[in-house]
Amino acid sequence: MRFLKRMLVGLAAVATTAALLPAGPADAAPRATIGGGSGIVIANNALCTMTAVGHDRAGRLVGLTAAHCGGVGNTIRSERNRAAGVIGTIVTRSPSLDVAVIRLDPSRVHAVRQVGKARIHKVGVYPRPLSNVCKAGRTTGFTCGPTLVHDGPETLSYVCADHGDSGGPIIVAGRLVGMLNGALRIAGPGSPSIPCVDPAIPLYSPMIATKMTDILRPLNQTNFVGAGFRVL
Missing domain, CATH: 2.40.10.10 (Trypsin-like serine proteases)
Known part of the structure; x- marks a missing residue:
């Protein structure tokens, strides 16, 4: 895409x-x-x-x-x-x-x-860049961070995620706004991403998600x- x-x-x-x-x-x-x-x-x-x-x-x-x-x-x-x-x-x-x-x-x-901390009661619109979003994943749990980029149906946010978190909900105040799809390849196509080891250590690849409105x-x-x- x-x-x-x-x-x-x-x-x-x-x-x-x-x-x-x-x-x-x-x-x-x-x-x-x-x-x-x-x-x-x-x-x-x-x-x-x-x-x-x-x-x-x-x-x-x-x-x-x-x-x-x-x-x-x-x-x-x-x-x-x-x-x-x-x-x-x-x-x-x-x-x-x-x-x-x-x-x-x-x-x-x-x-x-x-x-856990992830509560979903309706579908919502993905927020503007610099707004905070949270994700829930089976590997790294419930973590939050700022949205960086919108690119059509796709978004880039600085949120801790790792393998196993794919599919995780992106949530804002109980609204389901997106789905976690992966992490950014920092050095370009073919390069690896940097997994999040600990949310307290802010050195990891940004999270890529698809807007729920564009999915549905x-x-x-x-x-x-x-x-x-x-x-x-």
Whole structure:
């Protein structure tokens, strides 16, 4: 896409051995608590973060995450509650916007508006440069920082993020304004990003995110699962 997308390093992480352990019997599986900021395991391989959970216009329970985390048909499990088994499947994805729609199983998911410090009650507009935004990720948690650049649907913000945070919600005062897609390649295309080791050490690559309004606009014009998405 644009300059920022060419300079993006995806922040999916490889699942650890613990995340690959089999789930318990299906008839005894407890429901997994899932919301924006929850860690998810895709196809027993990648660790990413759920952007948000809600319903589409058909009333189906769905979630969003970054498309580079997995492909259509990939299974989704909860990182924190592996006993819940497969809680959903990726059913739609847009590589150009780096967004994937997950159809969730209501019998295996307890959907919530708040995960830790991340609370989402509606979709909002990404703020102007120099305004603060916060992100929630399964690796680096809830961190905040200033927006630096807008580039069409993409944004650049100086917020701590690392591998596994891909898909994390970008939040301003309870409003879901974007999805974390990766980090900036400081030295240009092909170069690595600088991961955030500690939010207190301000030496890391800025975070690249896609505006939620630009994600939902084309999705809502389709008849795909996820169209008409609204948060809980």
